[in-house]
Amino acid sequence: MMGSGVPWPPSQVLLNVGGKKYATTVDTLTQREPESMLAAMFSGRHTVSSDDVTGMIFIDRDGKHFRHILNWLRDGVIPTLQDSEYQELLREAEYYQLLGLVDNINTSLNKRKDNDGSVAELSRTEIIKCIQSDRVRFRGVNLSGLDLSKLDLSFVDFSYACIRKTNFSRANLQKAKFGDAEAEDSIFQDAILRECELIGANLHGALLDRANLQSANLQDACLTECSLYEADLRSAHLQSAKLTGANLKGANLEGANLKGAKLNSANLQGANLQRAYLREVDLRDSIKHYARRDHNGC
Helix, strand or coil: CECCCEECCCCEEEEEECCEEEEEEHHHHHCCCCCCHHHHHCCCCCEECCECCCCCEEECCCHHHHHHHHHHHHHCCCCCCCHHHHHHHHHHHHHCCCHHHHHHHHHHHHHHCCCCCCCCCCCHHHHHHHCCCCCCECCCCECCCCECCCCECCCCECCCCECCCCECCCCECCCCECCCCECCCCECCCCECCCCECCCCECCCCECCCCECCCCECCCCECCCCECCCCECCCCECCCCECCCCECCCCECCCCECCCCECCCCECCCCECCCCECCCCCCCCCHHHCCECCCECC
């Protein structure tokens, strides 16, 4: 289908983006965001393959929001969208490396956040630039409401940071530090948190479903009303952690240290507590929920 690569002339450009057809110009694609992937493609420095019959260039992306991409490149404006649609557009903007559009979308999203007046001090784009350095610290920084999903944030120091309602889903946070961080209602679904330091962190209402928390240190952490559905907590340190009302259904707590942890009204249905250390733990109103129980310290 694709013809041989030839330099693209400075004229009309015909694009097929995921099956949706668009017509634009080289100037539109290169001038507003000269460091973007699109600008690089049509700058004349590279060859671009087009269909031999239609002359269209195929881009293997969802074409739903590409019209917004073009309108941004033409006029420098972003559309009014629902938050979920902004997130979709944000993914496309990041793919095309349109950093100006990324910043504008994040600004619009942050204005909508209801974080008790809390506003993030950095954008996702700035975070990405920061984590390219060898040693990254966001100690005490306000990152509330940001979408930091799928990023490699391993070894990053978030101690004392304000990360309320921040999205870390599917992020790599191995050995990151969250000591005394304010992380209420944050999202850590499917995130890697192995050997993380979360001592004294406030994770009330946080979503940690299927998160990998092996050997994580959660001593004195507040995990009340937190969802840890099918989370991997093997060998985790949960001494004196507050887990009142937490959902631990299907969680793997094998070998975890739960000495003094508060598990009132916690859902332990199907949880694995084999070899868990449960001294000074009151399971009277949780015992009816769990099945596997071969622990130490009773």
